[in-house]
Amino acid sequence: xxxxxxxxxxxxxxxxxxxxxxxxxxxxxxxxxxxxxxxxxxxxxxxxxxxxxxxxxxxxxxxxxxxxxxxxxxxxxxxxxxxxxxxxxxxxxxxxxxxxxxxxxxxxxxxxxxxxxxxxxxxxxxxxxxxxxxxxxxxxxxxxxxxxxxxxxxxxxxxxxxxxxxxxxxxxxxxxxxxxxxxxxxxxxxxxxxxxxxxxxxxxxxxxxxxxxxxxxxxxxxxxxxxxxxxxxxxxxxxxxxxxxxxxxxxxxxxxxxxxxxxxxxxxxxxxxxxxxxxxxxxxxxxxxxxxxxxxxxxxxxxxxxxxxxxxxxxxxxxxxxxxxxxxxxxxxxxxxxxxxxxxxxxxxxxxxxxxxxxxxxxxxxxxxxxxxxxxxxxxxxxxxxxxxxxxxxxxxxxxxxxxxxxxxxxxxxxxxxxxxxxxxxxxxxxxxxxxxxxxxxxxxxxxxxxxxxxxxxxxxxxxxxxxxxxxxxxxxxxxxxxxxxxxxxxxxxxxxxxxxxxxxxxxxxxxxxxxxxxxxxxxxxxxxxxxxxxxxxxxxxxxxxxxxxxxxxxxxxxxxxxxxxxxxxxxxxxxxxxxxxxxxxxxxxxxxxxxxxxxxxxxxxxxxxxxxxxxxxxxxxxxxxxxxxxxxxxxxxxxxxxxxxxxxxxxxxxxxxxxxxxxxxxxxxxxxxxxxxxxxxxxxxxxxxxxxxxxxxxxxxxxxxxxxxxxxxxxxxxxxxxxxxxxxxxxxxxxxxxxxxxxxxxxxxxxxxxxxxxxxxxxxxxxxxxxxxxxxxxxxxxxxxxxxxxxxxxxxxxxxxxxxxxxxxxxxxxxxxxxxxxxxxxxxxxxxxxxxxxxxxxxxxxxxxxxxxxxxxxxxxxxxxxxxxxxxxxxxxxxxxxxxxxxxxxxxxxxxxxxxxxxxxxxxxxxxxxxxxxxxxxxxxxxxxxxxxxxxxxxxxxxxxxxxxxxxxxxxxxxxxxxxxxxxxxxxxxxxxxxxxxxxxxx
Numbered sequence: 001x002x003x004x005x006x007x008x009x010x011x012x013x014x015x016x017x018x019x020x021x022x023x024x025x026x027x028x029x030x031x032x033x034x035x036x037x038x039x040x041x042x043x044x045x046x047x048x049x050x051x052x053x054x055x056x057x058x059x060x061x062x063x064x065x066x067x068x069x070x071x072x073x074x075x076x077x078x079x080x081x082x083x084x085x086x087x088x089x090x091x092x093x094x095x096x097x098x099x100x101x102x103x104x105x106x107x108x109x110x111x112x113x114x115x116x117x118x119x120x121x122x123x124x125x126x127x128x129x130x131x132x133x134x135x136x137x138x139x140x141x142x143x144x145x146x147x148x149x150x151x152x153x154x155x156x157x158x159x160x161x162x163x164x165x166x167x168x169x170x171x172x173x174x175x176x177x178x179x180x181x182x183x184x185x186x187x188x189x190x191x192x193x194x195x196x197x198x199x200x201x202x203x204x205x206x207x208x209x210x211x212x213x214x215x216x217x218x219x220x221x222x223x224x225x226x227x228x229x230x231x232x233x234x235x236x237x238x239x240x241x242x243x244x245x246x247x248x249x250x251x252x253x254x255x256x257x258x259x260x261x262x263x264x265x266x267x268x269x270x271x272x273x274x275x276x277x278x279x280x281x282x283x284x285x286x287x288x289x290x291x292x293x294x295x296x297x298x299x300x301x302x303x304x305x306x307x308x309x310x311x312x313x314x315x316x317x318x319x320x321x322x323x324x325x326x327x328x329x330x331x332x333x334x335x336x337x338x339x340x341x342x343x344x345x346x347x348x349x350x351x352x353x354x355x356x357x358x359x360x361x362x363x364x365x366x367x368x369x370x371x372x373x374x375x376x377x378x379x380x381x382x383x384x385x386x387x388x389x390x391x392x393x394x395x396x397x398x399x400x401x402x403x404x405x406x407x408x409x410x411x412x413x414x415x416x417x418x419x420x421x422x423x424x425x426x427x428x429x430x431x432x433x434x435x436x437x438x439x440x441x442x443x444x445x446x447x448x449x450x451x452x453x454x455x456x457x458x459x460x461x462x463x464x465x466x467x468x469x470x471x472x473x474x475x476x477x478x479x480x481x482x483x484x485x486x487x488x489x490x491x492x493x494x495x496x497x498x499x500x501x502x503x504x505x506x507x508x509x510x511x512x513x514x515x516x517x518x519x520x521x522x523x524x525x526x527x528x529x530x531x532x533x534x535x536x537x538x539x540x541x542x543x544x545x546x547x548x549x550x551x552x553x554x555x556x557x558x559x560x561x562x563x564x565x566x567x568x569x570x571x572x573x574x575x576x577x578x579x580x581x582x583x584x585x586x587x588x589x590x591x592x593x594x595x596x597x598x599x600x601x602x603x604x605x606x607x608x609x610x611x612x613x614x615x616x617x618x619x620x621x622x623x624x625x626x627x628x629x630x631x632x633x634x635x636x637x638x639x640x641x642x643x644x645x646x647x648x649x650x651x652x653x654x655x656x657x658x659x660x661x662x663x664x665x666x667x668x669x670x671x672x673x674x675x676x677x678x679x680x681x682x683x684x685x686x687x688x689x690x691x692x693x694x695x696x697x698x699x700x701x702x703x704x705x706x707x708x709x710x711x712x713x714x715x716x717x718x719x720x721x722x723x724x725x726x727x728x729x730x731x732x733x734x735x736x737x738x739x740x741x742x743x744x745x746x747x748x749x750x751x752x753x754x755x756x757x758x759x760x761x762x763x764x765x766x767x768x769x770x771x772x773x774x775x776x777x778x779x780x781x782x783x784x785x786x787x788x789x790x791x792x793x794x795x796x797x798x799x800x801x802x803x804x805x806x807x808x809x810x811x812x813x814x815x816x817x818x819x820x821x822x823x824x825x826x827x828x829x830x831x832x833x834x835x836x837x838x839x840x841x842x843x844x845x846x847x848x849x850x851x852x853x854x855x856x857x858x859x860x861x862x863x864x865x866x867x868x869x870x871x872x873x874x875x876x877x878x879x880x881x882x883x884x885x886x887x888x889x890x891x892x893x894x895x896x897x898x899x900x901x902x903x904x905x906x907x908x909x910x911x912x913x914x915x916x917x918x919x920x921x922x923x924x925x926x927x928x929x930x931x932x933x934x935x936x937x938x939x940x941x942x943x944x945x946x947x948x949x950x951x952x953x954x955x956x957x958x959x960x961x962x963x964x965x966x967x968x969x970x971x972x973x974x975x976x977x978x979x980x981x982x983x984x985x986x987x988x
Contacts, residue, residue, distance in 0.1 A: 007153025046141025
């Protein structure tokens, strides 16, 4: 139980004893003094004042005699007048005041001498459930600071004082028992007697303008007539007293008007009003005096009935207090007994309490008393949003009555009409249970016939609700404690049996409090070793700021946070981890729970996938550039050959033509490397055995290395065949060997290996568009310096190089990546700085039994084309069409041109006889490509030979192109390449 709850229980017991003394005829003043003494002891204060608003009485008390503080009584008497002058303006206060410094006291009390009198002060307005001000309670002289917890702990005693003051007001004037009937001593100063009487009059007093606008009023006016949410100053007085008439000719101050006025609760009450005009500073003003004559209007029978009701309610309040202090009894039984007593005291058929579900607008009926039937609870809950009118009003006034519920215009905003009709509810009173300024429940008393509730009944319902409120809060605390115990048990079961690594460390010391079995296995420590360490023992120095951030973001309980960082195992291995953290209280210690998941492999897969996506995008870009580059080079090369044919006898021209041809050849080499990176299919692919190729290459690769590099071969026997471009593969292996030599700076070990591996669907290497199956894995491992992490994402980019200018093109590794991609395989990288780097080339097993295509040689065959052969050149580039047309014309063909596949069809259909040769580009604008055109040509003219030229095939399958019996040419090509293809056919 919290400190404020224990204080409330203590104050509740004291209130019960004081009420018992009141029943035994102790004077009312004696009971109030006893309450002040109890509050002094409980709050550890030296002084307590209770200023009664109705009678102007000042009741005071001070701490028990202390030899070290002999002047308490003298101090109180000496400064009583000054203290009273500081407190009188506070009679209007509606909320408690806590001032714990001289500056705060001086500012809050608006009095320069207040800080010398009080130093620290706790001031509590004494208001009843209707909002009427009964007085103020002042505690001061405490050695340390006051807090809001004091108010909660003193609530039963404060409530007792409010009811005792209200009880004194209800007695006839001659029977009142408070200590002093004399008005307080008039403070010295420049106030005249009239001002003093105006301020301290027990009757409401106003000063208005000639138009009836209020410019001054006293505390009694605010207590009786002020509306809860409005200030009186500046308001027309007729808002409070509707039929008031300001009579300029009224000279007798004892001449009164009997009218109706609105009370603070909004009810019309009987008042007597006197209006006296006067002149001040040449301005006509009115002095208004109001007398509450409700008591005079009561009949003797009504007074007797009220006294009887109050006496009965006081006895019931004592019994409620007795019931509420039975700590061992079950909560529901105590609440049911109290509701039963409240219902019988108020002579109502129904009473019960409704409590909210935590964090929800749902209110459920916990206890219900119905005098006409057995105990039960309403099964249908109430849905009360925090913005609902009923909730806002109840939070503000604490006790609320609703009438005319079953009339034609019901005053109801929260009960269903079915409920009202079933229970015949005509009127009700609700008293709020408040926690942290929010409504958590309420006591509801219902009646079927009553139309009005008396003020003493409001007070009684409020008192009953106060005791029920304490029981509800205690029940909430016990439930929370029970839930915490259960949660801790569940936590332990889930924690220690979890397959995930879980650790909890103290927020202040950062030492581990709890570690599960999985965590010890993952990090390689025993349980005792882990518990002797802190979170920083498992964090590399580079990741310390991550833990600072983790502790910082877990300041709010209930919030989960996810953080990616790195942690170090007992072996020294540093792994990537994903940390799910949550603030908890473990063994009453603020802690942070961490669920740690090793994501090293996940990060590797993500890096590989990201690299694949990036390289695909770059490959598409590079392929598009290479396609245009090939076309441009084809134009240059074709026209250069034509010039060479026409100007063969001109030595000067031949010199320039040779320079152009040489530049075109260099361009062709660069374009070829770009195409190796971007091309998706091999053009000159064949079935190869990796072991044979590597055996042939070992001598060449060894010559490319230095003598200080040892070459180790780890080639498994019977490697699966693969479908690759052998020349490209040889270039790949030599390129990787040279890169390894440079990484080792000429000294180290180069290991080249190959083996058969079957990858299933569950393999971490199977991501994105990679397919499971049989692969030959070729790896090249060096013992060099490794690749820095910041460079690993860039090494496959075209033209990226770390070598000095002029010593590298930056196309080597991009060519390796492109070869793996178009061979249907993939490339993986494994590197550690200071240890070395390994490239893994995965090539799929092929079922193909024969090779297709072969590389052209430098021999230029001599062919003769007989007359009558026609050729069609199809290309979207006009310069390419013209150069190819002239070359074919020089060879002996009658040549025609078409700019795309659709145009080519028209030309072929319009020709009288079939074309002998169609030379077409594969990639062209329009709906059809070169492969579609070749298929159509073969269907309509099977004897026509077709050559397809490929610069960048995009998603067009070259195998599909071969299936239509076409020869393939790689751009850029020239006259020699065309003659090699033409030599495959007979032209007679």
